[in-house]
Amino acid sequence: MNVRELVPAVIGVLVRRGADFASAEDAVQEALIKALQADEPPRDPMAWLIAAAWRKFLDAARAESSRRGRELAVETEPPAGPVSSADDSLWLYFLCAHPSLSPGSAVALTLRAVGGLTTRQIAAAYLVPEATMAQRISRAKRQLAGLPLDRPGDPATVLRVLYLVFNEGYGGDVDLAAEAIRLTRQLARATGEPEVAGLLALMLLHHARRASRLGPGGRLVPLAEQDRSRWDTALIAEGVAILQAALARDRLGEYQAQAAIAALHADAQSAEETDWVQIVEWYGELLTLTGSPVVRLNRAVAVGEADGPRAGLKELAEVDPGLPRYAAVRAHLLERAGDREQAAELYAEAARAATSVPEREHLTRQAARMRTPDRPAGAADRTQEECPG
Amino acid sequence: MAKYLLLKHYRGAPAPVNDVPMDRWTPDEVTAHVQYMQDFIRRAEATGEFVESQALLPQGTFVRSDGAGPPVTDGPFAETKDLIAGWIVIDVETYERALELAADLSAAPGAGGKPIHEWLELRPFMAEMPTVTE
Structure with missing residues (x-):
């Protein structure tokens, strides 16, 4: 010891x-x-x-x-x-x-x-x-x-x-x-409090992805592009088990809801297999529990994945544009809707407002990608982690 | 040893040779630039000359007291003349070495993979007062 x-x-x-x-x-x-x-x-x-x-x-x-x-x-x-x-x-x-x-x-x-x-x-x-x-x-x-x-x-x-x-x-x-x-x-x-278990599960599920969050030179790797084979499956299994036991006690709280979202991401073998419909539902629960505008913003991203970028942009219309990362979310949804010109402007705006160096570099690279012609649009970068922070 | 501040400006420095804003580069050029900055710091660490490095957000506000009332603020200004982006502090043997490191940093690659040749401001720190004065 x-x-x-x-x-x-x-x-x-x-x-x-x-x-x-x-x-x-x-x-x-x-x-x-x-x-x-x-x-x-x-x-x-x-x-x-x-x-x-x-x-x-x-x-x-x-x-x-x-x-x-x-x-x-x-x-x-x-x-x-x-x-x-x-x-x-x-x-x-x-x-x-x-x-x-x-x-x-x-x-x-x-x-x-x-x-x-x-x-x-x-x-x-x-x-x-x-x-x-x-x-x-x-x-x-x-x-x-x-x-x-x-x-x-x-x-x-x-x-x-x-x-x-x-x-x-x-x-x-x-x-x-x-x-x-x-x-x-x-x-x-x-203690045996379900919310304590919820927070523990949330931490374990995020920690499991730690090795894949940053690329060479501290470069930020968005969730959709992370190498999922590097996720720590033992930590994920432990987090999911703790979360399930907590949810079974039927006293939902914000940490359990956040952990549920993290668990759905962890559960997907590839980004394409993510169960966005369920994630949207959990963001709904989280919104009821917290009323947080940040949750509303993240929910718009999830809606964009579940029902398409137009639906996501419609959700975003309900969100305060003054929120941090609003521009990055809007840029991402516009990119998916095919409006690369406006997406580039918004990625650049988001980069100027970014509060950490890796985020700023990531968003600058996104703006650059929108403005670089003749590049396959296959690697759909995501600007958004699922944690409402 | 003497400490120097290498100041990087968002605005206010003379225009660099390779003057293309960063969000107009290709993603690979951004990556190469970032890598160069990190390598610079790693080299200065290896030579025992690196002290610290910080980056600043562009938003800034002027503040002053107004006697008894709440603080008086002015700004943030969209177009100030001089806007510092960040700094690196080095601790080197000579002024010439400080110039050499600053020039090295200024050669970070930009658009087209070519060096930016950006102007950096080099400012000496005030030193500790010497114990032996005569």
Whole structure:
């Protein structure tokens, strides 16, 4: 077992011994860094980490108390903390995703206290200086300090945090997508909520396609052109099984609906075999659940595939043109309808508004393709992933 | 070592030799261009001279305070004179080496597979104050 996986449990032990969350979390982080720097791993990492963290906590508390010139109460007989060992990690999930925290703070705190990553690793993953990330985390903990934390939180906030971590992608030496899956899996084991299972299934189904999403030089490969033989069939099977069990409980939510769409894509042996009619239905469910304009936009793409580009364009007329990717979707539908001239204009417009380099390059290439004569139209590029983001 | 900023402009730089907008290239030409940029960075990493690289969206707004009230904004402007597209920071031994790398980057291929010969702006960083001053 990786040492960092012990972090939530050790924080729980310190809190039960009477440490406050913020100090306990700091002490465990320091002990973790020491453990990672050691030449040889400790023989009983759990006992070692508890002892080292408790020592760090006492040192810090002693320094604090002598600074304030008062007696140290915790050293003698600490009062019992608010949690039992069984729900250590569950309690931490809710605490770190507390609605009073901004999404960025909640993500950072979750990765450190629940994920057991070091501040340096989190900073590297989000491309900010380590000192900045350290401040973000301690501010978040200060914000939590005054709050009553005895009640269970809203699972939706926890899921949103995990979804954000997953979507941050694959940069840095820490694989945030894999970390999000690990944390969601752990949460699914602890709760049995169908939406947690839905999110886990969604992550697994997307992760299964990871190897085929980017081509040489980081080039974006649209879903329709991906080499499906490179999809991870074991992950797909696991995702589908988890999703089916969740759907059987008949408490549909947005993550289950998104996972259902991802499962239909994963199920198709080729892009042509995709069951777009069912995908349109799931987008309908998702629209009822969320009312999200982004879902409406993605639904227009699906309608374009199920009933033809003219029907898709008709759907698109109901969508706010100010949405990101609106131009790219319209360009794609126009291309399929045979209007290459206008499609080129819109692809170029979409490229100018793209918010990532691979997307911009992809859309520029699409515009160029529309304007390049004498090219077979066989490789019908798709601009659209199915995830409503 | 000295740090330099290589600035790439959407607008505002003198016109390049091979002046065709990117969405009028062929898809293969776009791919070749992107590959060249990535290779440039990989080479500068291998020589220990690469620091960082960022790309910017074209949208920009001017902002200033107005005393007590909410921030005052101006823009975004559709046609500003000067529009930065992104940058690469390098850390090199000499000014000549910085020029050499900038020229190398400027030769990225464009339309027709021919080098763009784009104008890049080279700006030296302010240095750390030296510990030994005399």
